[in-house]
Amino acid sequence: MNYFSNKQPLLNDIFSRYPGSPQGKRSALMPLLREVQDAEGYVTEDRLHEIAALCGTTATEVRSVMSFYSTYHTTPTGKYHLQVCATLMCALAGAEELWDELVSELDVQPGEVSSDGRFSVQKVECLGSCGTAPVIQLGDEGFYENVTPKRCRHLLAALRADQKPAPDNTIPVMVNSAGLQVTYSGQAAGAPVEFLRRLTDTDLPAPPPAGSEVKK
Amino acid sequence: MKVTVDGTEVDLPSGTSAIDAVFAAGGDVPYFCAHPYLSPVGACRMCLVESGSPRKGQDGHFELDETGQPKIFYFPKPMAACTMLATEGMHIKTAKTSPVVAKSQAGMMEFHLINHPLDCPTCDKGGACELQDRAFEYGYGASRFGFDRRHADKHYPLSDFIILDQERCIHCKRCVRYFEEVPGQEVLDFIERGGHTFIDTQEGGLPTGFQGNIADVCPVGALLDNVARFRGRNWEYDHTPTTCTLCPVGCAITVDARNGRLERIVGRENREVNEQWICDAGRFGHVFAREGRLTSPLIRDGGQLRGASWDEAIQAMKNGLYGTSPADIALFINSDSTLEEGAAVQALAGQLGTGHVDHWPRYPVAVSSTATLTDVASADAVVVLGADLGEEAPVVELRILEALRGGIIPNEFTHGTAIADLRLVERPARKPERLAVIGQPSRLWKHAGIRADVGGHNPLLKLANPDSDELRAALTLLGRAEKPVLILGADVLNQASGSFAASLSDMAQRTGAKFLAIAAGANSSGLAALKLVPQPGQLNFSQLPQARAAFISRLDPRVRAAGFTIVHDTHLTETAKLADVVLPAVTNYEKRGTTVNLEGRFLALQQAALSAGDSADLIRTLTILAEALGVRPQVRGLKSAQGVLETALGFSVQGLPERGEIRPLAGAAGNGATTGQVYKPQLWKEHMLDKGWHTTWAERTESLGAGEWELPMAAQPRHAPGGDD
Numbered sequence: 001m002n003y004f005s006n007k008q009p010l011l012n013d014i015f016s017r018y019p020g021s022p023q024g025k026r027s028a029l030m031p032l033l034r035e036v037q038d039a040e041g042y043v044t045e046d047r048l049h050e051i052a053a054l055c056g057t058t059a060t061e062v063r064s065v066m067s068f069y070s071t072y073h074t075t076p077t078g079k080y081h082l083q084v085c086a087t088l089m090c091a092l093a094g095a096e097e098l099w100d101e102l103v104s105e106l107d108v109q110p111g112e113v114s115s116d117g118r119f120s121v122q123k124v125e126c127l128g129s130c131g132t133a134p135v136i137q138l139g140d141e142g143f144y145e146n147v148t149p150k151r152c153r154h155l156l157a158a159l160r161a162d163q164k165p166a167p168d169n170t171i172p173v174m175v176n177s178a179g180l181q182v183t184y185s186g187q188a189a190g191a192p193v194e195f196l197r198r199l200t201d202t203d204l205p206a207p208p209p210a211g212s213e214v215k216k
Numbered sequence: 217m218k219v220t221v222d223g224t225e226v227d228l229p230s231g232t233s234a235i236d237a238v239f240a241a242g243g244d245v246p247y248f249c250a251h252p253y254l255s256p257v258g259a260c261r262m263c264l265v266e267s268g269s270p271r272k273g274q275d276g277h278f279e280l281d282e283t284g285q286p287k288i289f290y291f292p293k294p295m296a297a298c299t300m301l302a303t304e305g306m307h308i309k310t311a312k313t314s315p316v317v318a319k320s321q322a323g324m325m326e327f328h329l330i331n332h333p334l335d336c337p338t339c340d341k342g343g344a345c346e347l348q349d350r351a352f353e354y355g356y357g358a359s360r361f362g363f364d365r366r367h368a369d370k371h372y373p374l375s376d377f378i379i380l381d382q383e384r385c386i387h388c389k390r391c392v393r394y395f396e397e398v399p400g401q402e403v404l405d406f407i408e409r410g411g412h413t414f415i416d417t418q419e420g421g422l423p424t425g426f427q428g429n430i431a432d433v434c435p436v437g438a439l440l441d442n443v444a445r446f447r448g449r450n451w452e453y454d455h456t457p458t459t460c461t462l463c464p465v466g467c468a469i470t471v472d473a474r475n476g477r478l479e480r481i482v483g484r485e486n487r488e489v490n491e492q493w494i495c496d497a498g499r500f501g502h503v504f505a506r507e508g509r510l511t512s513p514l515i516r517d518g519g520q521l522r523g524a525s526w527d528e529a530i531q532a533m534k535n536g537l538y539g540t541s542p543a544d545i546a547l548f549i550n551s552d553s554t555l556e557e558g559a560a561v562q563a564l565a566g567q568l569g570t571g572h573v574d575h576w577p578r579y580p581v582a583v584s585s586t587a588t589l590t591d592v593a594s595a596d597a598v599v600v601l602g603a604d605l606g607e608e609a610p611v612v613e614l615r616i617l618e619a620l621r622g623g624i625i626p627n628e629f630t631h632g633t634a635i636a637d638l639r640l641v642e643r644p645a646r647k648p649e650r651l652a653v654i655g656q657p658s659r660l661w662k663h664a665g666i667r668a669d670v671g672g673h674n675p676l677l678k679l680a681n682p683d684s685d686e687l688r689a690a691l692t693l694l695g696r697a698e699k700p701v702l703i704l705g706a707d708v709l710n711q712a713s714g715s716f717a718a719s720l721s722d723m724a725q726r727t728g729a730k731f732l733a734i735a736a737g738a739n740s741s742g743l744a745a746l747k748l749v750p751q752p753g754q755l756n757f758s759q760l761p762q763a764r765a766a767f768i769s770r771l772d773p774r775v776r777a778a779g780f781t782i783v784h785d786t787h788l789t790e791t792a793k794l795a796d797v798v799l800p801a802v803t804n805y806e807k808r809g810t811t812v813n814l815e816g817r818f819l820a821l822q823q824a825a826l827s828a829g830d831s832a833d834l835i836r837t838l839t840i841l842a843e844a845l846g847v848r849p850q851v852r853g854l855k856s857a858q859g860v861l862e863t864a865l866g867f868s869v870q871g872l873p874e875r876g877e878i879r880p881l882a883g884a885a886g887n888g889a890t891t892g893q894v895y896k897p898q899l900w901k902e903h904m905l906d907k908g909w910h911t912t913w914a915e916r917t918e919s920l921g922a923g924e925w926e927l928p929m930a931a932q933p934r935h936a937p938g939g940d941d
């Protein structure tokens with residue numbers, strides 16, 4: 001069963017954001033991956049080939065792009081997907097010890113889900129929160145900062161009881177359901193797609209001032 | 217454009233990259249990712265140099281330093297020379313004069329070696345490894361990084377023929393760029409990121425055709441030729457630069473032999489023929505040359521073939537041919553035989569008075585091409601008529617694809633082909649509208665903008681009298697183009713009748729197109745010029761069963777002559793099993809001589825150090841046949857053959873330049889000599905696939921011979937012209 005076979009309007013919407021040329025069609029790769037990832041929680045090999053066919057590229061290239069970003073998964077994740085930043089700043093601040101603590105406490109390895117279905121873990125590259133290293137990101141929701149092994153144990157205990165503590169900080173920028181980049185409070189970040197035009201167009205509308213409200 | 221490298225001023229054409237400026241000035245810069253025929257990307261960061269240019273002040277004049285010379289404003293940090301354009305007045309400092317560069321290159325080398333396993337003692341690349349050499353020349357010799365190295369799969373088969381060692385990979389991206397840019401198959405890519413990056417494919421394997429070239433471009437031992445894996449160290453091989461004779465392209469190859477066994481074939485550069493690339497058949501199809509060889513003559517004794525000495529063989533031939541008129545002996549040779557061997561056949565036939573002389577495979581006409589392969593690569597329109605290039609001349613396919621991505625042939629300097637030609641870009645926009653393919657569907661179809669299936673009709677006549685939109689479009693394409701090239705394949709040349717030459721020259725005149733005829737055999741155009749074809753009334757190769765006596769060299773028609781049959785072959789073929797006398801032959805890897813490729817280019821063959829027992833080449837074998845017949849042959853060796861050739865061709869074939877030389881040939885000699893059979897081109901010849909001789913590789917080689925492994929994306933050909941980036 002193809003994921004996109006009965007979603008023609010969605011496909012039209014995604015492809016309408018990019019030029020119709022072969023190279024332009026490839027740009028739809030990331031939104032299509034995002035769509036599958038959000039809907040199914042992970043991207044299977046069948047979906048790789050499906051997306052490759054839609055973008056007119058090879059599954060190799062789709063996998064190459066997908067594997068670069070830690071936000072896409074090839075295997076199902078637990079209810080709480082914990083991502084430990086392992087890049088330089090966090091590493092210096094003790095991310096390795098944090099990782100060891102996490103893995104031994106939960107008894108899971110990357111790619112696995114704990115037996116209660118709650119937890120999965122992953123090492124990721126810089127999360128952009130170096131000032132508060134070491135950092136754990138929970139799903140797509142937010143950062144837990146300055147996580148010592150002790151804080152880590154508290155966090156896990158709370159999650160085991162399904163009492164998720166509020167994250168210390170939200171993820172700076174995310175993509176909403178309309179495919180637009182927004183901050184946690186819903187403010188537009190970056191250039192919204194609807195204002196993108198070819199450079200030759202003369203009727204270029206003035207972009208809205210940064211930080212203005214965007215319809216969701 | 218004047219550029220100063222380490223204080224030496226050189227004059228260079230504009231558009232030269234900084235790395236080529238350094239090499240042109242006689243300097244040296246280490247590099248891994250740059251490759252003459254691939255786009256420069258600056259991935260390895262080894263070619264760092266300090267560079268700067270003079271700057272004009274507000275008054276419009278160059279700012280001067282204390283000595284009154286234009287002041288050089290250096291970039292604040294070292295720059296990658298392979299992606300930097302050299303400009304007028306630029307100053308470049310390499311490690312020779314700049315301690316900053318020496319230190320940054322040594323530092324980069326240290327980074328390259330962070331995760332490299334340093335298993336050189338067991339690595340096939342050892343001794344011929346760019347990383348090894350450059351680490352020795354430019355590295356510190358020690359590393360400050362003490363932590364664990366990355367561990368990954370060390371024996372990862374990308375296909376049956378290419379093994380990837382993911383630990384050794386230094387992420388230069390040459391193989392990824394090769395597949396994207398040269399055969400146009402996006403099958404390899406980086407997976408993961410940072411230090412975890414590795415090369416992989418999601419397509420279930422590598423496409424057959426040109427996959428072996430990635431083993432050549434790999435600067436380290438990550439991608440290895442599986443056929444030659446663990447068969448020898450680089451310094452143990454006898455390297456013989458020679459010419460491949462599987463198809464009429466005549467690619468430059470190096471044959472590596474060890475202890476008299478052929479172990480490996482690698483591509484060699486010939487800018488004008490194959491650039492740097494060879495096909496999989498040429499690279500991997502050599503196992504037959506070391507397996508199951510005949511090493512001594514066989515004679516029929518009591519109905520059975522038995523091993524014998526050459527003296528016994530001569531006696532057997534003497535007895536067998538007793539009473540046969542020498543004029544009745546048919547001489548049939550394979551058309552990949554060298555010109556020298558052809559001259560020997562011609563001379564002996566003259567002495568015997570026989571006209572039953574033929575070479576196979578050949579077409580009824582021998583067409584002298586007017587286009588060169590460089591013309592093909594730089595054409596603005598290519599029309600392929602009735603050719604399955606994958607079977608006939610694979611490298612022509614690559615040259616056509618080169619034309620489709622802009623026909624940019626890297627510049628040449630005194631140090632060789634430009635190491636980084638900045639006109640080559642990653643993900644080049646292709647122009648499928650420049651290619652029309654007329655004839656049966658083939659691998660090239662997915663790259664063509666215009667495709668016409670004409671069934672069994674003659675594609676040339678169809679093009680001359682178009683009856684469909686595609687054919688008319690192809691004719692318009694030819695007419696509008698400035699440098700059009702027609703490529704004629706088997707379906708045209710097999711059907712060539714009396715009016716063929718007229719209709720071809722008519723088409724060439726109408727459209728101004730040059731044409732490239734793909735000859736049937738590796739040297740059939742050369743042998744046709746020697747008039748090694750039967751005259752009317754004489755037997756051609758298909759009439760072998762009627763011959764009263766026959767000498768057959770390296771051909772396997774699976775029938776014998778009516779009378780005494782002598783087979784000269786490298787293996788005990790089906791024909792040899794029927795013969796009265798079997799004489800051991802040498803392969804084309806073991807010959808010295810000259811061959812003429814499809815452009816009419818004379819290329820030299822060299823003899824690789826292979827041991828093949830008592831085997832003899834065609835010239836020596838013919839002298840032995842002459843001895844059995846009691847004739848003193850005119851041609852007794854290579855030198856006298858070359859003398860005969862010089863008389864026949866009007867020039868000497870000795871001392872050919874390394875790239876070969878295009879010489880006019882009296883090609884019309886073969887015209888009108890009927891073949892009596894249709895030649896169906898086959899790249900993987902029967903003897904290369906025979907399981908009886910090489911069991912280890914036969915089944916895997918079959919998968920290559922079967923050819924068509926389609927990419928998933930091939931189902932959706934890209935019709936939209938060009939690209940937007």
